[in-house]
Amino acid sequence: MQKSQDDPSLMNPCSLLYVCQIQWKKEDMLSRFMQLTDANPKYLRDIILNFIIAGKDTTATTLSWFVYMLCEHPRVQEKVAKEIKDATGSKEGVNIAEFAASLSEEALDKMHYLHAALSETLRLYPAVPVDAKECLSDDTLPDGFSVKKGNMVAYQPYAMGRMRFIWGDDAEAFKPERWLDENGCYKPESSFKFIAFQAGPRICLGKEFAYRQMKIFSSVLLRFFIFKLSDEKKKVNYRTMLNLRIDGELNVRVFHRLD
Template identity: 75%
Template structure:
């Protein structure tokens, strides 16, 4: 399940469920890179864009590459949650993170063992709509076949 965990994490790096996240400052503070924020200020960050930044992930940042999450022995190697922000970080890290991974793994294992999924039109461009969560514009049309 190490590779599956890496594949799911890589998917979340490129396609986070929440592509934009906003926080409200409860007190005056200074951000890690220096800017000051005041009580009542709103601070937003973009996990969708951060997952594609070359200075964070390297020159292959836009490539889907689950191997980036595996060490040389094939074991999953997590990144700092402030770098991989799909589940947030620090005191606000998602309490359901491990449960979410467990659910994704179970569903993936069961569905992929019984079915094959193919795009209905593999030539069609897939566009995303940023809302509260990430949507595929017009849906993702797939065909499902029994194995």
């Protein structure tokens, strides 16, 4: 906490880090970082922002596209809903709160088709459509191309997810079945092919947590509701920012699902 005096701006009561210092609880992750003797307040602030951006906006964006895909493909929506009901063994008359509280890891692990549908959504609409890295030293890429220190190297998950030579002639089709084996079990692809979460040593640390979060959210919604586009003729476009957002709003009609 002594470090905060090095940067007066961080002592502002409106500062997120200042508030966290006032409410310091040793059990949370930020407090553990703050206990490091060499922890710089600006560095800790950046860590907080990274958690918020990477753990909130990406998931929200993906779920928005997922709902859109389900509206566009009602057969997939019904298949996911049936799998959720079968995997959870939920009975008729159960309410939303009871269902959400009863969701178990075992039940979520059985939802292979839901996992596949989420992956297919991320393939076509990756939360981060363009990713760039700065070269810290002169280097040579695997194909022999040389890069210099300070050069930016970028790749496009959005474009790569739609390339036919990577995904086949049906690359632009929404097809959750491409992620399933002959037994209907989820079949992951190489992280260097499906790069929505990046790959290699710096692959997204929150990948599995994100899938869990999205599966829980989707399970609760699709167990009780049916989603349809308000205007099926209206074209939905994307807006490229740090995240791949839906341009404007996604207007849907929601109906109670009958048991």
